[in-house]
Amino acid sequence: MTDIDTDNSPIPERKRGSGVKMVYDLLRDEILDLVLPPGSPIDEVQLAERLKMSRTPIREALVRLAGEGLIDTLPNRSTMVANIDFLNLNPFFDALVLMYRVTTRLAAQNHRPEDLAVIRGFHEDYAAAVKSRDALTMIATNAAFHAAIAEAGRNPYFTSLFRRLLDEGRRILRLYYQSYEEQFPQRFVDEHAAIIAAIAARDIEAADRLGKAHAEQIVEQVQKLFARNNKLDIAL
Amino acid sequence: MTDIDTDNSPIPERKRGSGVKMVYDLLRDEILDLVLPPGSPIDEVQLAERLKMSRTPIREALVRLAGEGLIDTLPNRSTMVANIDFLNLNPFFDALVLMYRVTTRLAAQNHRPEDLAVIRGFHEDYAAAVKSRDALTMIATNAAFHAAIAEAGRNPYFTSLFRRLLDEGRRILRLYYQSYEEQFPQRFVDEHAAIIAAIAARDIEAADRLGKAHAEQIVEQVQKLFARNNKLDIAL
DNA sequence: TGTATTTTTCTTGTCGACAAATAAAATACA
DNA sequence: TGTATTTTATTTGTCGACAAGAAAAATACA
Incomplete structure (x- = not known):
């Protein structure tokens, strides 16, 4: 007005x-x-x-x-x-974990040399965002990093679902990262590095395992943030 | 014109x-x-x-x-x-098989009684189409049957990807089913029945196994049709 | 005859306008 | 004062029109 x-x-x-x-x-x-x-x-x-x-x-x-x-x-x-169904994020988590696994695994299998450069680029962007404690950039580059891995896997069906999930993840994370979090990010930088190594080595099983572990880490963290926040909500 | x-x-x-x-x-x-x-x-x-x-x-x-x-x-x-990338259907098949498994498994886990009625309805429609050798209806009801199973699994992310894959499958099948095929359909009716039974019994592992087997059957059949058709193409 | 340039035709992307559907406000009525 | 009904206002879904781009056709030129 x-x-x-x-x-x-x-x-x-x-x-x-x-x-x-x-x-x-x-x-x-x-x-x-x-x-x-x-x-x-x-x-x-x-x-x-x-x-x-x-x-x-x-x-x-x-x-x-x-x-x-x-x-x-x-x-x-x-x-x-669109609203986010906070009462039941399980379908979201289920799909997210599966797509993390599948895309990382396929990337190890199908990536080309030029893909690695792109992936490493986003990895560095993410690391920089973590260092400067810029939550918004952290969230966005993390999504870009995993989207790039999915692209390297060369399955457009998985890629597009994963992109959608990463988008939704951006919204959910943003909600709980108004202020920065202490130990969350650095651990993820290291895990990202390990994932890149597995992909570069074309170690499919390792990639699958690391992707799954990474995804479950994230889900666990989000659920922890969630539980804490729910208490705050109730306290209001 | x-x-x-x-x-x-x-x-x-x-x-x-x-x-x-x-x-x-x-x-x-x-x-x-x-x-x-x-x-x-x-x-x-x-x-x-x-x-x-x-x-x-x-x-x-x-x-x-x-x-x-x-x-x-x-x-x-x-x-x-949109064109279909016939030269490389592998990404499609990979995604299709995985979604068959996941949705069937989730249906066994999460379905409600009313879901079974819907699923059985499409199962009968499919059986009827097979009996009357109506290829177009066969293809459409088969897709509807599996979409209903996905709905019963209650994961909208998987459901929407699976729907997209089933749609693409309709196009591919339609291309090779101008005339009806002999043994293809009846076997699938039986497999559908087995899948329903596993879902109804909430036997998650069985549902997963049957879903996977069913998917691989379909992929194999399509590839067989494909190989034969490629020969015809070359013969032209 | 073959290639380059202009003209024409066609299709798309965008606009402003209008009417149907709904929500909000105003009024009537108890 | 509270509820039902009418009136007004807002917002959406659709329309016809027009100009920018690209393709096709026509023309010029070698």
Whole structure:
């Protein structure tokens, strides 16, 4: 309602065809970083004004986000950021652990030399984020690291499911990492290094084992954070 | 080009909001039944005329289909039915076998009584289709049967990936089942019955084993059909 | 005849407008 | 004051139109 941003539009013109992708990327980032928390209403008209474009490309971006489960659309009514079913994260954890295993295993089996460079790049980004205690970057680069491993596994079906799970993981982690956590990150840096080594050595069984262990570590940590937070919630 | 269907439109009016779903369902069916074979161009304007609606809801349906990998969209150019990578079906088979196992196992673990009724319903539909040697219905009900099992497993992440794989499977099977196959179907009816029994008994290990065996049977059959067909292709 | 350049045709991406569906507000009634 | 009904306002789903890009056709030139 307050008429801010009267004249600070650094995007006077846009290339044809870039509209949907721009909206999609923007909303996706804002959703995954919890700038738009679960349940937030999404107003097409407001977005159209903010981005200075018509509702058509915005709607198409919303359809895409809905297809990926990031937003929910009630027919003829509002559309809002998808909620997270905190009461039962088991299906999420089950799928996550399995995909960690499968993708790491396939990466050991099918990766090409150039894949390793990409993976190592994200590994270093993650390590840097841990060092500088930047939670948001940590979460994002961790997801990128594992997505890169999945790509190296060369199974698009697994990759796309895993990407979706990693996205959801970003939201969940973000929720519990407003402030940084002490021992969580460094251990993961080491585990990542071990996973890379197993993949590079094409040791499929080791990759599988490490992937599984890593996944279970993460799940355990999240559940721990969760239990603690639930107590806080009850305390309120 | 031939101007058929000049006046046989039994859909003079449509409910508001049903547009996209109608187009989505129609195109999805036509794609999965190979009425629109891989590579077919999809013309928005033509569709708009055929369905007597504007291009907007059609485009939104296309965005959704693209998200599920059923169509490919080249920016500023044509959009067409997604191709099938026949040269390397291994990623597909890998994902399919794993999802067969996982969903069957989870169904044994998590199903509720009402789920069994649904599953048995599709089982009977499939058996009936086999008896009447109706290939198209056979393929569709087989997919519905396994999708129902996945639903009973209650893991939406696995379910949605499996649905996508079953869809792709429908296209592949359809390609090689123009005419019916002799021994293929009946064996599968029996295997389906065994799977149902394992699920009903909540025998998780048996469900896993049967699901895996069933999946590998299917993969083997498809590969056999494939090898034979490749010879025919070469012979041409 | 074959290649390069311009013109035309076609398709897509985006826009502004309008009407249906719903929610919110206002009013009537008990 | 509390509930039911009408009125208003908001938001969504759909439409027809138009211009940007790309493909196809036509033309120029060697």
